[in-house]
Amino acid sequence: MKRLTKEDLKGWKTKREDDTSEQLASVKEIIRRVRAEGDTAVRTYTETFDGASLDDYRVTSEEMSDAYESISQKYIDVIQEAAINIRRFHEKQLPTSWFDTQENGTMLGQKYTSLDRAGVYVPGGTAAYPSSVMMNIIPAQVAGVKRIVMVTPPGPDGQVPIGVLATAQILGVTEIYKVGGAQAIAALAYGTETVPKVDKITGPGNIFVALAKKEVFGDVDIDMIAGPSEIAVLCDDSARAGEVAADLLSQAEHDERSSSICITTSERIAGEVEEEVEQQLKGLPRREIAEKSIHTYGGIIVTATMEKAVEAVNELAPEHLEVLTENPYEQLGAIRHAGAIFLGPYSSEPVGDYFAGPNHVLPTSGTARFSSPLNVHDFMKKSSVISYSEAAWKENVDKIASFARLEDLEGHARAIEKRKERLDD
Amino acid sequence: MKRLTKEDLKGWKTKREDDTSEQLASVKEIIRRVRAEGDTAVRTYTETFDGASLDDYRVTSEEMSDAYESISQKYIDVIQEAAINIRRFHEKQLPTSWFDTQENGTMLGQKYTSLDRAGVYVPGGTAAYPSSVMMNIIPAQVAGVKRIVMVTPPGPDGQVPIGVLATAQILGVTEIYKVGGAQAIAALAYGTETVPKVDKITGPGNIFVALAKKEVFGDVDIDMIAGPSEIAVLCDDSARAGEVAADLLSQAEHDERSSSICITTSERIAGEVEEEVEQQLKGLPRREIAEKSIHTYGGIIVTATMEKAVEAVNELAPEHLEVLTENPYEQLGAIRHAGAIFLGPYSSEPVGDYFAGPNHVLPTSGTARFSSPLNVHDFMKKSSVISYSEAAWKENVDKIASFARLEDLEGHARAIEKRKERLDD
Known part of the structure; x- marks a missing residue:
């Protein structure tokens, strides 16, 4: 792993800027055609990009229950338990309308309402994570969104991943369309004969999905454009290098462009983490990805004081931050910018990916400076009231x-x- | 005024779509150059677009106090009183961090932090409203933003409007730059030698500002892209046609593309409002604008029941909604989509523009379906905490x-x- 300085972190995000003008041009054309031709365009693009020829591209209730039947009870149990935890956490976020009366009879207030319709994009192929379904659907359900629509690209056989369907079934989602890419985003933003126009689109996707979301933003709302996953581990001499390394690698295995940074006050830990990372890489099934990621976008920073270490964290504004220090609560107040903060040795990052309750849809690429984990407020809005x-x-x-x-x-x-x-x- | 049906409202917003590809091309070029050349590009564009040649484009503290000295005490008083009201309302929005402990020792929580830096765009020329300064600056101040930067285009004489400067002085804003248009947005989004990079940009502007904001979105956060102002007045037989007409015209005078819609259950009121509008138009200084606006984008809808009238309101999702009915609180629950809701005859829309306290930066063009008035949450973000x-x-x-x-x-x-x-x- 590279040794970095706090200065290096300033340009960290911009190192990954690609020229996307070519993809943008085709995204614009896809959107234009879906707006103009509706379902016809959706079907054509699904045939071209997914190799699936579908007359009716809505998932049937039979497909849903077949998917549910085909997965193991163990799987169902863990999804259900995770869903309970996620729902419980998000219910705490529910805001209440309020009003403020004045003695002269004036009332000023703020009224919360849920969105009428939300669209959730779930990627296909290897990125078809049941946890993505839970993390996007549950906040919308807790907010009280009346109509939740899911879209996900089919394989060439016209099927969508069983895990995704089964999770949707467990959560009570009933409206799913087999459509992906920019054509799915366009369909959700403007509506077709089959897909309803929604008010907000959330969920991760590839570059075409991301560009399309940015393109339709304004006509509908979107969540943030997600970049590659990131982790920073803030640690002192009390941490265990093996745990630090394992947690760094858990993000590195996501994507060649994931970023895993260790920020420590301990030169000893820094050296041990470097060794542990190399050691643990050896046995990892996704070694190739993790290796590329950690050698390109990974790094270790040693600072003279914990204060400077926290400054480095705030400069980075990481998606995930682990605090593996003697008393992690002491650092919590000074940490200003991070999507999710994991305190102490038992809060390994994967705890938050599926299970603990907080959302795993988090701001990446330094956007934790100004944005938040996906939450119930994302599916609600306020109206001012003046009487x-x-x-x-x-x-x-x-x-x-x-x-x-x-x-x-x-x-x-x-x-x-x-x-x-x-x-x- | 035209008679409309509920059906007409569905396409209402899309009637105003223009081709902006030409402006977008120059906006992209401006952003590219400001990113590459910093202050040099900012100065060049200020000379080209504003006709002002400025070496140092930061407003001096002398200019600020001169502006303050030159306005009347009456003006200062009303700004100060409005500022107190606005601050009081926005302080009620302040969220608190929370945590949820479990008996096994686990703690899950949500931590709120303010943004480090916010940039506020204030338009120049005729749209240089002191109220815009208040409505953008105060929520950021209440949220606790550490550094608030204002930008506003200079006139050819290198000066910015006195009312804007004086208002900023009253609010305690100290960092203002004389730069406008897309070059101002680019400077705030990416930083120059003079202007700091901020985390979020808010404030209204012309088409170049709007396109630039959409372009930089993702690298920084932005508020919604504002369209022309809108009002809907929901009324029954108990309303006074003269008041309805006056309130419709108060939005119509903003812009030729403003939209003023009366939705009523009373055929009698509908007729009277039409007459009153024509009558009151006659004496209006901004008659030309108001007339064009109300005849093109204005309209009256008569519905059979109050329920259907409220449905029409929700279909429109207006920026401002007045409820002039016998008991306006009875309609409040069924109104799902509106930026600000004004209840009863004394809550004329201008009450909210300057003075009552709620924000006047409101979602337009039907975006009240998914977005909110500018508020303190816009200048804060959440981090999940998992222990x-x-x-x-x-x-x-x-x-x-x-x-x-x-x-x-x-x-x-x-x-x-x-x-x-x-x-x-």
Whole structure:
């Protein structure tokens, strides 16, 4: 692993910028055609890109129950237990509408409502993780979204992965379409004869999905564009190098472009982690991926103090952060930017991937500086509520009208003054 | 005004789609150059687009206090009072970090942190509203953003509007740059020698600003792309047509593309509103704008029942909604999509533009279906916190490892299992 300095972290994210103009051009064309031709375009693209020829591309309830029947009880049990944990955590996020009354009779408030319709993208092939289904669907369900639509690309045989279908069945999702790529995003954003137009699209995907989501943003809402997975492990002399290395590799095995960084105050740990990583790499089934990832985007930073180590963490703003220090709660307050923070030796990152309850859809590429894990608020929105009393109006009408005139908006002034006619009645 | 049906509202937003590919090309070029050349590019574009040649484009503290000195005490008073109201409302939005402990020693939680840096765009020229300054700056201040940067385009004389500067001075903003357009957005998104890179950009702007914001989205966060202003007035027979008409016109005067819709159960009111609108238009200084707007994008819908009227409101998802009915609180629950909801006859829309407290930066063009008024949460983000206890780990390690193996992620399984070595110690 490379030795890095805090300075190196500043450019860390930008090292992975690719030219995507070619893919963008085809994404735009796909969106244009799906908007214009609806299902016809969706079917054509599914044939071209997925090699599947589908007349009816909605998953049937038979396919769902067949998938459920075909997986083991052990699998069902762990999904169900994880779902309970995830639901419990997300229920804590539920906001409440509030109002603030004033003695003069005015009420000001904020009303929460759920979205009417949400669309969840689930990738196909090797990235078809049942956990992705849970992490996207459950927050939408907890928020109270009325209609949840899932899309996922079919294989050439027209089938979608059994694990994904079974998980959807367990969660009670009933509306799934076999469509992927930019054509799925376009269908969700603008609607077709078959797929309903939704209000928000979430879920990970390849570069075409990511570009399409950015393209339709504004017409519908989207979650953040996800980059490769990342982990940072903040540790002092009390950590065990073997655990640090294993946790770094657990992210490195995701993707050749995943990033795994160890930030430590201990030169000894740094050396041991380097050795452990090489050692543990040897027996890893996804060794090739992990090796490439950890040698290109991995690194170790040794700082003089814990304060400087935390500064480095904040500079990086990692997706996952483990704190393996003597007393991790002591660092929690100074950590400003991280998607999920795992405290102490038993909070190995995979604990959060499936099971503990918090969402695994997290801000990547330093976007933890300004964005959050996927959560119930992502499937709700607020409306301001203003109920001005007669007394409040009387007290303020002249001030408001004069402010409007200062901004040269006479119509605004007249609107509020129009109520003066009531005084004459 | 046109008579519309509920059906008409479905396509309402899409009627305003323009081809912006030409502007987008120049926006991309501006962003590319600002990223590559920093201040040099900013100065060149300011000279080209604003006609101002500025060596140092940061507003000095002298300019700030001069602006403050030059405005009337009455103006200062009303800004200060409005600022108090706005601050009070937004303080109610402040979230708290929470945690949930389990008896086995596990702690799961959600930690809120403010953004480090926010950038606020304030338009120049006729759209330079002091209220925009308040509505963008105050939520960021309440959220606790450490560094707030304002940008606004200079006139050819190198000056920025006094009202904007004075308002900033009153609010305690100290970092303002004279730069506008796409070059301002690029400078905030990527930083120059002078302008710091920020984490989020908010504030309204022209088409170049809007396109630039969409372009940099992902590298930084942005608020929603604002469209023309809109109002819907939901009313029954108890409303006064003169007030309805005045309020419709208060939005119509903003922009030729503003939309003002009256949705009523009363044929009588519908007729009277039409007459009143024509009558009141006559004396309006911004008549030309308001007339064009109300005749093109304005309309009246008469429905058979209040239920159907509310359905029409939800279909439209208006930025501003006034409820002028006998008992407006009765409709509040069924209204799902609206940026701000004004209840009763004294809550004329301009009450919310400056003064009452809720934010006037609201979702337009039907985006109230999935987005919210600008608020304190926009300047904060969450981190999940996971502190698994030894007992929780012991109880779940095998389940989590087997789930990881089902998803073919052996490295994940090994990471959590690595802790088993502790049992041997």
